[in-house]
Amino acid sequence: MNDRILELTDKDIRNRLLMSKGTQRHRRLGALAGNAVLITIASSSLVALLFIFYFIIRDAIPFFQLEGIGEFLTSSRWYPSREEAEFGALAIFVGSALVTVGAVIVAVPMGVLAALCLSDILPFSMRQVVKPVIEMLAAVPSVVYGFFALVVFAPLLQEKGGGLLSVGALIVLVPISIVGIGVASDLIGARFRGGARGIVRVTSAVIMTVIVAIALFLLNRFLGDLKIVSGTNALNASIILGIMALPTVVSVSEDAINAVGRELREGSYALGATRAETLLRVIIPAAKSGIIAAVILGVMRAIGETMVVWMASGNAARIPQPIFNYLEPIRTLTATIAGDMGEADHVTGSGRYHVLFAMAFCLLVIAFVSNLISEMILRRSKRKLGG
Amino acid sequence: MELKTRKMLDRSFTTIGIFAILLMAVSLVILLQPIIWRGAGAFIFRETIENRKLNLEIFGRGNRANVEVQVTEAEAARKPVYDMMAEFEREMEEGGPSFRRQYRSEYSELRDMISELLGPFPGEGDPVLIRDRYGHTRWDRANVKLHRILFVEEYDYSDPNRMGVKVEKPRADLFESTSIEPLFGYLEENLERMMLPSVTFYWRFLFDRSYDAHFFGGIWPEMLGTFYLALGAMLFAVPLGIVTAMYLAEYAGEGRFVSLLRTCISSLAGVPSIVFGLFGLAFFINTMKIANGKSVLAGSLTLAFLVLPTVIRASEEAILAVPRTYKEASMSLGAGKWHTIISVILPAALPGILTSIIISLGRAAGETAPIIFTAAVSVGRPLAIWQTLSQPSPALSWNIYNLATEHEAVDEIRHVQYGMVLTLVAMVLLLNLAAIIIRARISRKLRG
Numbered sequence: 001m002n003d004r005i006l007e008l009t010d011k012d013i014r015n016r017l018l019m020s021k022g023t024q025r026h027r028r029l030g031a032l033a034g035n036a037v038l039i040t041i042a043s044s045s046l047v048a049l050l051f052i053f054y055f056i057i058r059d060a061i062p063f064f065q066l067e068g069i070g071e072f073l074t075s076s077r078w079y080p081s082r083e084e085a086e087f088g089a090l091a092i093f094v095g096s097a098l099v100t101v102g103a104v105i106v107a108v109p110m111g112v113l114a115a116l117c118l119s120d121i122l123p124f125s126m127r128q129v130v131k132p133v134i135e136m137l138a139a140v141p142s143v144v145y146g147f148f149a150l151v152v153f154a155p156l157l158q159e160k161g162g163g164l165l166s167v168g169a170l171i172v173l174v175p176i177s178i179v180g181i182g183v184a185s186d187l188i189g190a191r192f193r194g195g196a197r198g199i200v201r202v203t204s205a206v207i208m209t210v211i212v213a214i215a216l217f218l219l220n221r222f223l224g225d226l227k228i229v230s231g232t233n234a235l236n237a238s239i240i241l242g243i244m245a246l247p248t249v250v251s252v253s254e255d256a257i258n259a260v261g262r263e264l265r266e267g268s269y270a271l272g273a274t275r276a277e278t279l280l281r282v283i284i285p286a287a288k289s290g291i292i293a294a295v296i297l298g299v300m301r302a303i304g305e306t307m308v309v310w311m312a313s314g315n316a317a318r319i320p321q322p323i324f325n326y327l328e329p330i331r332t333l334t335a336t337i338a339g340d341m342g343e344a345d346h347v348t349g350s351g352r353y354h355v356l357f358a359m360a361f362c363l364l365v366i367a368f369v370s371n372l373i374s375e376m377i378l379r380r381s382k383r384k385l386g387g
Numbered sequence: 388m389e390l391k392t393r394k395m396l397d398r399s400f401t402t403i404g405i406f407a408i409l410l411m412a413v414s415l416v417i418l419l420q421p422i423i424w425r426g427a428g429a430f431i432f433r434e435t436i437e438n439r440k441l442n443l444e445i446f447g448r449g450n451r452a453n454v455e456v457q458v459t460e461a462e463a464a465r466k467p468v469y470d471m472m473a474e475f476e477r478e479m480e481e482g483g484p485s486f487r488r489q490y491r492s493e494y495s496e497l498r499d500m501i502s503e504l505l506g507p508f509p510g511e512g513d514p515v516l517i518r519d520r521y522g523h524t525r526w527d528r529a530n531v532k533l534h535r536i537l538f539v540e541e542y543d544y545s546d547p548n549r550m551g552v553k554v555e556k557p558r559a560d561l562f563e564s565t566s567i568e569p570l571f572g573y574l575e576e577n578l579e580r581m582m583l584p585s586v587t588f589y590w591r592f593l594f595d596r597s598y599d600a601h602f603f604g605g606i607w608p609e610m611l612g613t614f615y616l617a618l619g620a621m622l623f624a625v626p627l628g629i630v631t632a633m634y635l636a637e638y639a640g641e642g643r644f645v646s647l648l649r650t651c652i653s654s655l656a657g658v659p660s661i662v663f664g665l666f667g668l669a670f671f672i673n674t675m676k677i678a679n680g681k682s683v684l685a686g687s688l689t690l691a692f693l694v695l696p697t698v699i700r701a702s703e704e705a706i707l708a709v710p711r712t713y714k715e716a717s718m719s720l721g722a723g724k725w726h727t728i729i730s731v732i733l734p735a736a737l738p739g740i741l742t743s744i745i746i747s748l749g750r751a752a753g754e755t756a757p758i759i760f761t762a763a764v765s766v767g768r769p770l771a772i773w774q775t776l777s778q779p780s781p782a783l784s785w786n787i788y789n790l791a792t793e794h795e796a797v798d799e800i801r802h803v804q805y806g807m808v809l810t811l812v813a814m815v816l817l818l819n820l821a822a823i824i825i826r827a828r829i830s831r832k833l834r835g
């Protein structure tokens with residue numbers, strides 16, 4: 001080996017180790033071309049997004065030209081197939097909003113609690129068990145959730161109706177009210193000194209327990225007497241959508257909670273705070289923006305979901321009376337697009353075809369804007385926590 | 388607050404948190420339990436003699452001699468039923484117009500139901516539809532039918548303040564003291580002898596095509612359609628996704644263009660799936676006209692757009708997870724950037740990229756909304772691979788929706804619906820399980 005290196009001449013060195021000018025130029029050009037190709041391919045998602053916007057807007061514009069935007073957003077008379085078609089989509093927008101709010105009520109408290117539990121409370125071995133559960137919930141296709149909602153949950157709601165609701169309400173409300181009474185009686189007791197404190201605490205706890213028990217009993221009676229006419233309604237869709245949105249909420253807010261540094265936790269514990277106090281007073285405020293981003297992403301999941309609402313919401317284009325009546329069937333934007341396009345696509349060019357694109361455009365804008373907001377929040381929080 | 392209360396609060400907070408996680412696990416169990424239990428019913432069930440007859444005549448399966456012996460046996464058991472009905476028909480003939488008027492509609496309803504339960508009456512020709520040529524092929528459905536024959540459902544509206552209450556009245560009461568009354572008792576006691584149920588394992592459910600709008604047969608065309616759609620989507624999305632991920636992870640800095648790209652990727656991930664469907668309709672079908680109407684190709688392309696962000700993100704994560712030392716070692720040996728990526732980084736990131744591909748595959752297989760307008764039809768034959776360029780196909784996800792909501796006899800074919808749901812869920816969850824296992828291996832390897 002050594003001998004051969006010694007035999008190298010200057011020319012050899014230039015040829016083999018240093019590149020000639022020509023080779024260098026070649027290489028540089030090659031790298032430039034490679035980079036150009038790479039950038040072109042990497043921009044595919046940019047191009048895809050532009051294409052989506054272009055083609056949705058292209059077919060949505062004729063609707064706004066033909067019908068105007070006023071009726072679309074303010075009237076709730078939805079008769080697209082009549083001779084004199086009416087395209088009032090207000091009830092449909094309200095329907096989308098209703099199920100989304102319902103899904104958020106189901107998913108957010110549960111999701112954030114579960115995320116706190118995963119990151120700070122459960123031991124590592126338990127986390128390894130819970131993670132796959134969340135992944136499975138996320139992996140189940142939406143049509144399967146829809147099938148469950150339609151075939152299993154809807155008949156159950158219709159038959160058991162109020163009974164099911166009151167059991168569900170008890171499961172959720174009893175633990176919460178026990179904790180609530182504990183906190184409230186303690187806070188009231190803390191205003192007194194000495195022997196009075198204990199007495200005040202006990203009596204206030206007893207009084208509140210009685211009041212809450214009566215309230216729960218009345219609520220239970222009220223729910224138990226409810227008759228659910230149709231199992232496919234806003235409540236059904238909201239609950240199932242909430243469960244579908246759970247994995248998103250859990251994983252994004254868990255990331256946010258994990259990003260809060262050890263120092264904050266250790267500082268809080270060193271000051272004598274319990275774990276619950278650390279989580280509620282230190283971790284959640286620090287991870288606030290990440291949790292908000294998680295909520296936004298969950299909302300997006302719920303607004304954009306098609307199959308579950310199509311199968312489980314009843315598809316009636318009416319505003320429920322009163323508006324928070326979750327037991328009435330409703331109709332959402334996504335379900336309208338999915339359901340009406342089948343009848344509209346052979347008459348391409350009709351108002352009925354273009355109104356669905358107008359709805360898709362609204363969905364697209366909502367999704368795009370909320371995504372931008374959530375990304376902005378996440379980026380800002382990362383910068384704050386990082387520096 | 389007192390220390391005692393604070394501790395109690397701490398404990399109750401922990402309990403509520405664990406309760407939330409339990410609730411999540413329980414909802415997964417509640418979701419999967421009926422799907423697994425009733426989905427298994429599509430594969431393992433008690434078949435009646437009618438099913439064996441159908442298998443022999445339509446698919447050519449089973450032992451002809453055995454089936455014929457059983458058919459004669461069952462016919463012997465059914466003979467009294469037909470005799471009683473013939474007897475009653477004679478009684479109606481002789482009974483005069485008022486008697487006839489009283490029983491005509493009830494009797495024709497009963498006759499129809501019995502023919503649905505046991506198949507066409509002896510001596511009648513073969514009906515056109517396969518479903519009319521045989522009685523109930525499943526013992527559980529036969530029992531449901533028997534119950535409908537034995538009892539009439541009526542609604543009791545006597546209390547004006549409440550909704551009608553369902554009441555069941557024995558049908559035998561309608562035919563009191565006629566010659567057909569004993570028929571009901573006979574049916575109830577001898578149904579087993581007339582149908583000869585036995586347990587069967589119908590594994591061919593996965594590989595048979597469906598007959599007579601999913602009344603009989605299996606789900607092969609749907610499975611094949613799902614395979615084509617999902618694999619086709621990966622064919623387009625994976626190369627694009629990996630190259631993009633490579634660019635983002637290895638080449639791009641923190642410039643404005645890159646941050647624009649990242650925003651686009653996350654926005655693309657947030658676009659509702661139904662909007663992808665409309666886009667596919669407007670672009671691939673109405674503008675590009677890549678086929679005459681819907682086609683598997685159009686559906687695959689639409690799905691490719693949908694899974695692209697997932698592939699990019701997961702692949703980028705996999706590439707970033709490769710330790711920097713690998714790259715530095717390769718560079719210090721004199722390899723160029725390109726060479727390093729191809730021969731060092733990509734092989735090391737391959738298991739992670741594979742995980743991302745598997746997960747996206749599951750996502751593409753389960754999506755419904757993007758294929759409604761671009762690729763899916765309700766009924767179709769299994770396609771050969773070149774037909775996917777121009778023809779639409781049924782797919783599991785779409786057909787679950789379609790059979791559960793738009794089929795003419797939704798209740799009759801529940802087992803097919805559950806079978807499809809189970810197949811789809813099993814496919815997706817197995818893919819995810821594979822991904823989880825691969826990921827666990829990688830993390831073990833990277834750790835030491």
